Amino acid sequence: MLHWQVDPLRCVGCGECTRECPVGIIILRDGVAGILPHRHKACLRCQHCLAVCPTGAFSVDGVHPDACNPVGELPSPQTVERLLRQRRSCRRFRPEKVDTAIFDRLMRALAYAPTGKNQRQTRFTVVDDPEVMAKLRQQVMEGVTQAAANDALPDGLQFFAALARRYGDGQDIVFRGAPHMVIASSPHDGPSPEADVFIALSQLEILAQSFGLGTLWAGFAAWALRAIVPSVARGLGIPGEHRALYVLLLGYPAVRFHREVQRAPRFVFRVTSDLAAEPWQSPHPPTIAKGSE
Numbered sequence: 001m002l003h004w005q006v007d008p009l010r011c012v013g014c015g016e017c018t019r020e021c022p023v024g025i026i027i028l029r030d031g032v033a034g035i036l037p038h039r040h041k042a043c044l045r046c047q048h049c050l051a052v053c054p055t056g057a058f059s060v061d062g063v064h065p066d067a068c069n070p071v072g073e074l075p076s077p078q079t080v081e082r083l084l085r086q087r088r089s090c091r092r093f094r095p096e097k098v099d100t101a102i103f104d105r106l107m108r109a110l111a112y113a114p115t116g117k118n119q120r121q122t123r124f125t126v127v128d129d130p131e132v133m134a135k136l137r138q139q140v141m142e143g144v145t146q147a148a149a150n151d152a153l154p155d156g157l158q159f160f161a162a163l164a165r166r167y168g169d170g171q172d173i174v175f176r177g178a179p180h181m182v183i184a185s186s187p188h189d190g191p192s193p194e195a196d197v198f199i200a201l202s203q204l205e206i207l208a209q210s211f212g213l214g215t216l217w218a219g220f221a222a223w224a225l226r227a228i229v230p231s232v233a234r235g236l237g238i239p240g241e242h243r244a245l246y247v248l249l250l251g252y253p254a255v256r257f258h259r260e261v262q263r264a265p266r267f268v269f270r271v272t273s274d275l276a277a278e279p280w281q282s283p284h285p286p287t288i289a290k291g292s293e
């Protein structure tokens with residue numbers, strides 16, 4: 001049930017909300033905004049009306065505009081670009097627990113990832129305790145080892161037998177000894193389950209790296225949880241219909257990178273005036289001078 005309220009004393013009838021509403025259900029009546037009759041169900045609850053209103057006239061689902069942060073200064077493009085270039089996959093982690101306050105900030109930021117139709121059905125299953133992580137890693141790898149021994153690895157995933165052997169030899173290729181992990185999963189009947197999962201974890205990764213944490217997209221762990229030991233995922237409360245599932249490992253890095261890598265733009269094409277495509281020619285080829293941004 002949507003709780004959408006307009007304060008008629010604040011609404012100045014500017015119409016910004018009517019232009020902004022993505023589903024077009026807000027109209028002005030006698031100069032005051034309101035939702036079209038019988039269209040409450042169409043509301044995405046995206047809060048754009050609340051955010052765009054210059055006078056703070058709307059409350060949505062109990063969120064009052066006066067309780068919302070004003071929009072502030074954004075990080076500079078240079079800062080964000082540097083973060084994107086310097087983000088590296090981390091495969092060596094320190095064992096200790098990430099500071100609880102940092103962890104909490106990361107978890108709270110997950111709420112801000114966009115989702116298709118603002119459905120926000122992505123579930124985040126979070127391991128915030130390194131001891132729990134060790135137990136879970138062991139359970140997954142025991143299951144993988146068992147499946148390999150029983151010749152029960154799914155088609156295409158037979159290489160997990162080698163990963164299980166390496167684990168037995170003390171080499172954790174799947175979880176890389178990370179002290180934490182976040183599993184994001186979404187039900188398949190949503191409008192964009194895979195995209196929702198990847199966007200949320202991408203945002204999480206970038207914020208985590210801005211705190212100096214190491215992160216790793218763990219495709220091996222995701223495969224294992226989805227296809228080899230799905231019972232472990234069920235045990236964690238991840239519903240069976242959550243087939244879009246991915247894993248991000250995180251922790252303090254035990255590796256320090258001393259320089260950025262260089263990546264040439266690949267597979268970037270610009271659409272030409274005759275609606276064909278040609279390779280992107282950068283008018284500003286990357287500078288590689290020291291300290292350049």
Ligand SMILES: Cc1cc2nc3c(=O)[nH]c(=O)nc-3n(C[C@H](O)[C@H](O)[C@H](O)COP(=O)(O)O)c2cc1C
Nearest residue numbers: 087088089090091173174216217218219220221261
């Ligand atoms: C979806 C996805 C899954 C990945 N899975 C793994 C993995 O299971 N193990 C691993 O060591 N690296 C994994 N990676 C990391 C990639 O190998 C890495 O991103 C790539 O080599 C580029 O290095 P960089 O992330 O440092 O730029 C994965 C990356 C992505 C995007």
